[in-house]
Amino acid sequence: MQEDEPLGGDVKAASTPIINSISSDQLEPWSALLVRLGGERDKAVFAQLFQHFAPRLQAYIMRLGMPRASAEELSQEAMLLVWRKAEMYKPAKARASSWIFTLARNLCIDRMRREKAVECELFEEYMEHDQAEAPEQLLLEDRMQQAIALLPENQAQVLQLCFYEGKSHAEIAQQLAIPLGSVKSRMRLAFDKLKAHWGEAQ
Amino acid sequence: MTIRHHLDDSTLLAYAAGSLPQGMALLVACHLHNCPHCRQTLLQAEAVGGALLQALEPAPLDPQALQAVMARLDQPDTKRSEAGSVAAAARNSDLPVPLQQHLSGDLASLPWRRMGYGMQHIDLKLAGPGTTRLLKIAPGISVPHHTHGGNELTLILRGSYADEIGRFCAGDVADLDDTVQHQPIVDTDQDCICLIATDAPLRFSGLMGRLAQPFIGM
Numbered sequence: 279m280q281e282d283e284p285l286g287g288d289v290k291a292a293s294t295p296i297i298n299s300i301s302s303d304q305l306e307p308w309s310a311l312l313v314r315l316g317g318e319r320d321k322a323v324f325a326q327l328f329q330h331f332a333p334r335l336q337a338y339i340m341r342l343g344m345p346r347a348s349a350e351e352l353s354q355e356a357m358l359l360v361w362r363k364a365e366m367y368k369p370a371k372a373r374a375s376s377w378i379f380t381l382a383r384n385l386c387i388d389r390m391r392r393e394k395a396v397e398c399e400l401f402e403e404y405m406e407h408d409q410a411e412a413p414e415q416l417l418l419e420d421r422m423q424q425a426i427a428l429l430p431e432n433q434a435q436v437l438q439l440c441f442y443e444g445k446s447h448a449e450i451a452q453q454l455a456i457p458l459g460s461v462k463s464r465m466r467l468a469f470d471k472l473k474a475h476w477g478e479a480q
Numbered sequence: 481m482t483i484r485h486h487l488d489d490s491t492l493l494a495y496a497a498g499s500l501p502q503g504m505a506l507l508v509a510c511h512l513h514n515c516p517h518c519r520q521t522l523l524q525a526e527a528v529g530g531a532l533l534q535a536l537e538p539a540p541l542d543p544q545a546l547q548a549v550m551a552r553l554d555q556p557d558t559k560r561s562e563a564g565s566v567a568a569a570a571r572n573s574d575l576p577v578p579l580q581q582h583l584s585g586d587l588a589s590l591p592w593r594r595m596g597y598g599m600q601h602i603d604l605k606l607a608g609p610g611t612t613r614l615l616k617i618a619p620g621i622s623v624p625h626h627t628h629g630g631n632e633l634t635l636i637l638r639g640s641y642a643d644e645i646g647r648f649c650a651g652d653v654a655d656l657d658d659t660v661q662h663q664p665i666v667d668t669d670q671d672c673i674c675l676i677a678t679d680a681p682l683r684f685s686g687l688m689g690r691l692a693q694p695f696i697g698m
């Protein structure tokens with residue numbers, strides 16, 4: 279489990295017991311807390327989410343190559359978005375960590391291109407109509423983190439270069455001095471293993 | 481729209497990570513707009529991002545950071561209204577919604593430029609490696625045989641083409657890399673309009689290809 283679970287943690291007492299047919303006591307604690315933030319707009323709840331996610335967002339943004347001052351500013355921006363958009367969070371679609379990661383990623387793209395990252399956000403409304411994941415699939419997602427740790431070194435490496443350093447396929451190929459096709463097949467192999475843990479194995 | 485050809489998992493992972501060049505990300509967004517199948521895969525790719533975020537060693541924060549953000553919670557959100565106007569404009573054009581950030585009007589009224597060989601194009605002139613362009617290919621025309629120096633994404637917006645891989649219709653995406661050599665041919669009596677994004681210049685093969693390179697090429 280996480281080293282720092284949400285404090286004061288009667289998350290089961292969240293005001294909305296049933297969300298898209300997943301009851302909050304089935305949710306991973308951070309996701310339950312984010313649902314509660316959307317419902318109650320409680321600043322103390324926000325502070326808990328902030329203490330957990332802001333330092334990780336800052337670490338993530340710095341690894342993408344942002345200077346420390348910008349990373350601080352962007353991680354604060356991202357947390358402000360968490361506060362503003364919490365009502366739109368759908369626990370049946372994604373864990374809190376995935377949802378917050380996506381918000382931060384869009385902010386970073388926005389900043390790096392100095393343009394709106396609208397293309398990433400536009401289909402939020404479509405996403406709502408897509409079929410929701412079954413609760414047990416969501417629970418299996420918990421295992422993804424352990425699964426990443428079990429990936430062969432060369433597969434974990436391409437995922438980390440892609441997600442942590444924002445390197446494109448071509449840049450990874452160049453850095454590792456391997457063909458483009460190998461970068462892509464390593465990513466596909468890694469993703470297949472992770473998806474299997476997500477309850478998606480065919 | 482029945483979509484038969486989808487994005488490669490490695491492309492969706494790069495999109496989820498935010499590491500695709502801008503033009504390829506734009507094309508991916510256009511396909512996702514119409515494809516629940518790839519949207520589902522994208523959620524999984526974003527879950528990989530979430531798990532990797534959780535796994536990061538937290539960076540030490542400025543001790544004032546929480547206080548600074550808490551002080552801003554009650555301020556009004558000034559950016560919120562912009563997204564609505566984009567969505568509203570979307571309904572008056574046959575361009576994919578994400579593309580409307582870059583072009584206005586309809587497919588027919590765009591400022592197409594002739595490039596010979598029965599092809600017309602519009603270069604979106606996006607920043608970053610590779611190129612992003614709309615291509616309009618007349619019926620019966622075949623694009624010169626070519627391979628790719630990197631990734632090449634093609635999204636069909638109207639009409640269809642066939643190549644060594646299969647038949648591609650509106651909504652389909654061809655997600656190719658440097659291991660594939662192909663020669664698409666427009667196989668109906670309608671123009672085929674597609675959006676093409678690369679992360680490196682195309683390499684044409686054959687005499688026709690070398691002749692075409694200065695026109696299509698970069």
Ligand SMILES: [Zn+2]
Nearest residue numbers: 486487515518
């Ligand atoms: Zn698709």
